[in-house]
Amino acid sequence: MGFDIAMSGIQAINEQLGTISNNIANAGTFGFKSSRANFASQYAGDQASGTKIGSISQSIGTIGSTTQTGRGMDAAINGRGFFVVQDGLGAAQYTRVGIFDSDANGFLVDQSGRRVQGFAQEVGSTVLGPLGDLTVPAGQIPAVATTKLTYTSNYSSDWKVPAAAFPDITTGDTTLAANINPETYNMSRVSVVYDERGNQHSVTQYFIRSGTAGESSSSAVNVQYAVDGKIVDGAVTALTFNADGTIVGAPNPVADDPYVFAQLIIPAATTTGATDLTLNIDYRGGTLYAGEASTSVNKSDGYSAGNFTGTEIGKDGSLIAKYSNGQRQTVGKIALATFPSETSLTPISDTSWSANLSSGTPLYTTPGVGMAGTLSTSALENSNVDVTTELVGLMTAQRNYQANSKVLQTESTVLQSLMQAM
DSSP states (O other), X not given: OHHHHHHHHHHHHHHHHHHHHHHHHTTTSTTOXXXXXXXXXXXXXXXXXXXXXXXXXXXXXXXXXXXXXXXXXXXXXXXXXXXXXXXXXXXXXXXSOEEEEEOTTSBEEETTSOEEEEEEEOTTOOOEEEEEEOBOOOSEEOOBOOOEEEEEXXXXXTOOOOSSOOOOGGGTOOOOGGGOOGGGOSEEEEEEEEOTTOOEEEEEEEEEEOSSTTOOOOOEEEEEEEETTEEEEEEEEEEEBOTTSBBOOOSSOBTTBTTEEEEEEEOHHHHTSSXXXXXXXXXXXXXXXXXXXXXXXXXXXXXXXXXXEEEEEOTTSEEEEEETTSOEEEEEEEOEEEOTTGGGOEEETTTEEEOOTTTOOOEEEXXXXXXXXXXXETEEEOOOOOHHHHHHHHHHHHHHHHHHHHHHHHHHHHHHHHHHHO
8 A cells, every 4th residue: 555655646746846847947938827736635435545636726816027028019917817819710718928910911919820809999989899800900091181270388478569560461461471570470380280182281370469569568469370481361360368377268269169269271272182271270278477488289180191100009908000190090909808717727838728617707808997907018927937936846846756765665675575574
C-alpha cells in the first residue's frame, strides 16, 4: 500500500510541476493568467490511498501590470471583462490581449487573426447596432460645408473708438480688405470655412469699438466681415455688453439661438460651390473686460474631403477612424464580456478562454459599463505570474518529490530484506 501511495504522490507532483513550468514559461506572455494545482487526498473506503490533483485554479481575477506600447491599436482592460473574438468556425473566444489591427478585408482582428466583436455605430450617432464583426472603413470621406462659426473673445474695454471710419460698403466703397487702413478698426481675426466641395475660404472679422472717436465709454463693438479678401456688402453686427462686461444676447437671433448674432450668405459664385454658403456666427461667451484682447474660441464646423489614414481605440472602446483632413469618426465600439464565474472558463491556446456551463452565460457590454472595466489605450496587460512565488513552489515540489522517492526506496529495501529472510 505504501508503494501505491508514494506513486500517487509522485504522479500528482509531476502534474503540479507541469502547472508551475507553464506559469514560468508564460511569465512574459501578454494577458496570461497563472494557475495553481490543488492537491486532494484519496481514500479506498476508510483506508488512505494517496493523493491526486483535485483541481486547477486560475487567477483570472488578478490583473497583471500594464506596459505602455505607444501603439494606438493596443488596449488593456482595467478590471473585469474579456475582449470577444470569433475563430474561423465562428465560435466565440475570450481574451485579455488587446493587440488589434485590420485585415485585408477591412475587418478588425486580433493578433491571431480572429475577428473582434463589437457594436457598429453610424457616424454622428450614439446608437449602437447589434453585436457582430467590426469593420474599419477605408477610402475617402466627402467634404462637408461649414454652417456655423463660433468665436469667443475678450474685446478689451480699454479700446478707443478709431478716429478714422471703416470703409462704408453701402455707399459703394470698393476698398479691398488688404488695403483697409488698420487705424479704422481695433482688432481683426481670420477664421477658416469650407464650401460644399471642400474648398477652403477665409472669413475676416474686423472688430470696431463704437461711439465717439477717441473715447472708450461705449459698451458696444461692431463687427465688419470680409470673405477671401473682399468686404461683405452691408454686413455689420453690433455686439453689446452688460455693466459686468458679459455679452448681451442678440436682439434678432438667428435660428432661435440667442448668441448667433449674424448670418453671412456667401454666393456660390464666390465659393465655386453648387449652392450659396450660409454661415451662422456665434459670439457666446464674449466679454468686454479691461486688459488685452484675447481669443479663446475660433472654430467652425465643416471640413474638406479626407483620405483614411488609420485607426485607434478610445478609452471607452470606441473604434476611431482617422482621416488626412484631421477628422476623427467613431465607427463602432469594442465589446467586453463578463461572466458569473470567470474562474471556471476553459483555457485554450492564444491566451484565450472558452465559455462552459460552469462559467455561466456571458454578458456583453462596452468598456466602463456595468461590471466591465475601462480601457487603457496604447497599452497591454502583462502576465500576472509572480516568478519568485513560482520558484519557491518549484523547490517545494522538488522536496516533496524527493520525499516520495525516499518512500519508494525504503519500501523497496524492506521488501528486499523480507525476500532475503525467507
